[in-house]
Amino acid sequence: MADETRSSESSSGGDRSDRGERRPSSRPGGPGGGREGGGGGGRKYFRRKKVCKFCVEKIEAINYKDIRLLAQFVAESGRIVPRRLTGVCTPHQRRLSLAIKQARNIALLPFAGRAA
Amino acid sequence: MNRTYELMFIVRPDMPEEEQDKLISTLENAVASSSGHVKSVERMGKRRLAYTVRKFHDGIYVLLTVEGGGGLIHELERRLRVTEPVIKFLTVRIDEEQKRLDKIKAIKDAKRKAAAPAPAAEAAGEAPAATA
Numbered sequence: 001m002a003d004e005t006r007s008s009e010s011s012s013g014g015d016r017s018d019r020g021e022r023r024p025s026s027r028p029g030g031p032g033g034g035r036e037g038g039g040g041g042g043r044k045y046f047r048r049k050k051v052c053k054f055c056v057e058k059i060e061a062i063n064y065k066d067i068r069l070l071a072q073f074v075a076e077s078g079r080i081v082p083r084r085l086t087g088v089c090t091p092h093q094r095r096l097s098l099a100i101k102q103a104r105n106i107a108l109l110p111f112a113g114r115a116a
Numbered sequence: 117m118n119r120t121y122e123l124m125f126i127v128r129p130d131m132p133e134e135e136q137d138k139l140i141s142t143l144e145n146a147v148a149s150s151s152g153h154v155k156s157v158e159r160m161g162k163r164r165l166a167y168t169v170r171k172f173h174d175g176i177y178v179l180l181t182v183e184g185g186g187g188l189i190h191e192l193e194r195r196l197r198v199t200e201p202v203i204k205f206l207t208v209r210i211d212e213e214q215k216r217l218d219k220i221k222a223i224k225d226a227k228r229k230a231a232a233p234a235p236a237a238e239a240a241g242e243a244p245a246a247t248a
Binding site for chain 2: 064102104106110111
């Protein structure tokens with residue numbers, strides 16, 4: 001009895017700590033590849049308040065020809081980076097995604113993968 | 117009926133300069149015959165494509181800004197589709213977006229004028245005179 005409870009406690013505790021450590025380390029390691037994650041202290045990090053780039057810098061025109069601007073919001077894989085990661089506000093994200101899709105159509109941005 | 121469109125198209129990279137001129141002038145003629153007018157023609161030059169289109173890795177980009185109705189665009193797109201060297205094209209309507217941007221700009225200007233009182237009033241009085 002005592003053994004069982006102890007083992008289950010320890011295993012569950014082990015699971016938790018594992019999960020806590022694995023997630024942040026596996027994320028950069030997965031897509032980036034070959035990047036060794038730093039050991040401890042991974043759990044405490046400062047989360048800066050994200051702000052919408054377009055609101056802050058007062059960029060009103062989001063054009064499909066402006067690839068430099070659009071490329072900042074396209075991941076390496078070619079996908080549009082979600083709002084929750086970039087902090088772009090909803091109205092701007094709507095315009096941004098439209099512009100990215102137009103740019104894809106005219107072969108300025110890739111649909112998938114790196115620009116080859 | 118007067119709408120503004122941006123017509124961007126890509127021609128194959130091995131197309132000679134004279135033929136590009138010919139293509140652009142035929143498009144301009146088509147615009148003129150449909151009672152529209154070409155505001156600007158911009159050759160953006162040879163660029164690398166983000167993905168292969170008809171087995172091409174590069175293409176020559178041309179940007180046409182056209183004013184006219186929807187029928188005109190229909191005709192232009194048809195022409196681009198049947199023109200062999202054109203490998204891709206995209207038409208975007210820009211007048212509404214431009215209107216929105218002008219409105220934002222006007223609001224911004226009005227705010228700037230309101231924020232700066234006496235010295236700006238003189239400058240504001242001079243500015244329209246200078247433009248007119």
